[in-house]
Amino acid sequence: MKNSSSICENLRHLRIVNVVGARPNFMKMAPIIEAMNRYPERIRHILVHTGQHYDEKMSRAFFNDLGMPRPDIDLEVGSGSHAEQTARIMVEFEKVCLREKPDLVIVVGDVNSTMACTITAKKLGIRVAHVEAGLRSRDMNMPEEINRLCTDVLCDYLFTTDRFANENLRNEGVPEKKIFFVGNVMIDTLLKHREMASRLNLMDQWGLEPGKYATLTLHRPSNVDDRATLEGILEALSEIARDLPIVFPIHPRTRKMVEQFGLSHRLSNGNQVRGIWVTEPLGYLEFLHLNMNARMVLTDSGGLQEETTVLGVPCITLRENTERPITCEEGTNVIVGNRKENILAAARKVLQGGISQGKVPEKWDGKAAERIVKALLAVEDL
Known part of the structure; x- marks a missing residue:
């Protein structure tokens, strides 16, 4: 595991660990990191790559394309069965949390890294925010659906992309104060x-x-x-x-x-x-x-x-x-x-020209990441 220096201990800052693990995560995390960098006096953050996807063309090249900084920590877990991969992520991510002592962990999407890092952080008493919360396929044969359900039950802050996700969480009994309808960070990246x-x-x-x-x-x-x-x-x-x-x-x-x-x-x-x-x-x-x-x-x-x-x-x-x-x-x-x-x-x-062009859903406007960061600063009283 490649290590980095610890997060600044200044208590006036919100100390955040951002987690990516698979190719789609990079597109979701890039605008969030960019938005956090607009508040250097209030936020200190590091980027952890679990290494769940480790092929150069499938993952690492995305850091270049999206202008993201290289990860501060790479857990290098690699492939394996769902159980093996999840277990390795949890073991290695626990070490990160114990060393860095973050106030908050941010996970995105629905891959094994999302669920594994959420469970690990919560068992250590660390608050967790899930970006892209509330999505449901109702198909338990999809590993992603299991990851989504487990993650959303545990998280303190649930950032949603659309009204369907909001309703899913409400129907599952999630308190309204945990749900934040912010839009779609994937679209932030696309529009940029x-x-x-x-x-x-x-x-x-x-x-x-x-x-x-x-x-x-x-x-x-x-x-x-x-x-x-x-x-x-x-x-x-x-x-x-x-x-x-x-x-x-x-x-x-x-x-x-x-x-x-x-x-x-x-x-x-x-x-x-x-x-x-x-x-x-x-x-x-x-x-x-x-x-x-x-x-x-x-x-x-x-x-x-x-x-x-x-x-x-x-x-x-x-x-x-x-x-x-x-x-x-x-x-x-x-x-x-x-x-x-x-x-x-x-x-x-x-x-034959038979499919409608459709329309862009509400809040898919390139500003979701800024809404996320502002919401976190508000609820964390910073």
Whole structure:
């Protein structure tokens, strides 16, 4: 474990440990750190990276893209089963908390690091704030749903993205004083970097034209761990790609399963006029550039449902449910599951111009992080 100097002991400051662990966490934490840095006389903070995602292209490169400082502490826990990973995070994060003695720990999202660091901090009597609280899929087969439920029960401050999340927490008996409707920090990051991403030259470099390709992400166990399911999805995508090339930055897990099941022939390598074009995982700015210029996005990710809603790009979500229903009710997202015929029907509807552009949900305005920091300073009486 790489160590850093301790947080300033000046009691006039709110001492905070910010936690990131997986790729989406970086996009959520970056604007929060930027907002905290506007209050140096009131806040002292450090950044802890659990190392839950440790591939350079899947995580560390995001610190460069988002202009975040390198982590003060890297727990370097790596991969493993859910139990192994959670246990290693808890053991190592406890050492951090005992040494740094923070007033508050901030966790984001719904990965194992989120839950593990919340439990560890609360058992040490440290207050915890959860950014992106209240999201619910109602699907207990999703590890993320378990992480969300455990985290929200324990946290002192729950920062929500939309009215559905607020209602979920109220229905679970959470006191109103713990709920803070602040908006979506993912969108803070997107809006800040949108112009920068637009200046990239990927269209010419990759031989693409705006609006004449799709992007794809695929990584959930329910989609890639069963051969028949994965093959059906790839068959649907291959049919779509006859009319619209698909750019697919492949997740390491998905690549492994494609090769294990002997399905590599369904994919292409290199710039193809038609087909599923496989690339290595991309940096944040590169992928934002591709998504903002795409005709449609196909995904089983959570964050992309939100980003496409703000970008006004049709999103086809290859899942049976979503913890972000606001993206369907107000945004550009449709939930289709992983059956071939449903995927094809949704894609054809997009190609025929049949999906609404939607609207941007309330408070998805680029100011969520500032609201979070101001709320914390108010409730902590600083």
